[in-house]
Amino acid sequence: MTTNISFLLNGDKISYEIKDHWTLLHLLREEMGLIGTKEGCGNGECGACTVIVDKLAINSCLYLAIDADGASIETIEGLASTNGTLHPLQQSFVDNGGIQCGFCSPGMIMSSKALLDENPEASHDEIKHALAGNICRCTGYVQILESVEVARDKGGQNE
Amino acid sequence: MNNLNPDTNREFSVVGKRIPKLDAAQKAMGRAEYIQDIKLPGMLFGKILYSKYAHADIVKIDTSKARALSGVHAVLTGEDVPKK
Numbered sequence: 001m002t003t004n005i006s007f008l009l010n011g012d013k014i015s016y017e018i019k020d021h022w023t024l025l026h027l028l029r030e031e032m033g034l035i036g037t038k039e040g041c042g043n044g045e046c047g048a049c050t051v052i053v054d055k056l057a058i059n060s061c062l063y064l065a066i067d068a069d070g071a072s073i074e075t076i077e078g079l080a081s082t083n084g085t086l087h088p089l090q091q092s093f094v095d096n097g098g099i100q101c102g103f104c105s106p107g108m109i110m111s112s113k114a115l116l117d118e119n120p121e122a123s124h125d126e127i128k129h130a131l132a133g134n135i136c137r138c139t140g141y142v143q144i145l146e147s148v149e150v151a152r153d154k155g156g157q158n159e
Numbered sequence: 160m161n162n163l164n165p166d167t168n169r170e171f172s173v174v175g176k177r178i179p180k181l182d183a184a185q186k187a188m189g190r191a192e193y194i195q196d197i198k199l200p201g202m203l204f205g206k207i208l209y210s211k212y213a214h215a216d217i218v219k220i221d222t223s224k225a226r227a228l229s230g231v232h233a234v235l236t237g238e239d240v241p242k243k
Binding site for chain 2 (some may be wrong): 084106
């Protein structure tokens with residue numbers, strides 16, 4: 001079975017013929033070639049595939065593409081501006097050692113973005129809670145939390 | 160913190176400094192290419208079948224049904240590994 005769905009992807013209107021069993025992760029990575037969203041475990045344990053659907057951070061490996069019909073989706077590809085300027089969260093991860101092998105980074109950054117969009121003054125504990133579903137196998141958690149806190153303190157600005 | 164080379168009394172160029180990771184920005188943007196992102200023409204996909212039982216002896220493995228499936232190029236077991 002195939003279905004035609006329409007959604008907003010990083011602000012662009014998209015219409016796509018999907019198979020009903022595809023996950024949103026499959027649609028993004030394998031069909032649309034958006035490799036920034038990672039498949040770590042494929043069963044909702046690691047958070048590497050985190051994207052934002054209607055302002056909520058979700059595991060795209062557990063989310064059926066068909067459910068994205070009519071939704072607004074944000075992925076890591078939509079964060080930096082087209083001229084290459086990094087989003088403040090991305091810049092903070094780069095500046096504060098929040099990136100090691102980089103495989104968890106897009107998921108970490110998307111979870112952080114969903115939190116700070118909702119609560120720009122999130123506390124250390126709230127950040128920890130928001131990132132509880134994202135695993136970093138390099139174990140760079142201290143720098144990751146610091147990266148989010150620095151971005152929060154700069155209030156969404158790069159300088 | 161003193162960041163001087165004790166021999167030359169000059170500042171170190173790397174030691175004690177924050178050196179930006181060369182590929183950090185690419186990784187932060189999701190543009191870095193990982194092994195899973197590479198697709199080659201004619202590429203085959205592998206899958207490992209694990210035992211359902213911990214520390215069991217393998218008596219025999221019947222791979223005939225798996226081999227008969229269309230699109231299956233090979234089914235490898237311990238029999239395919241050279242023995243001493």
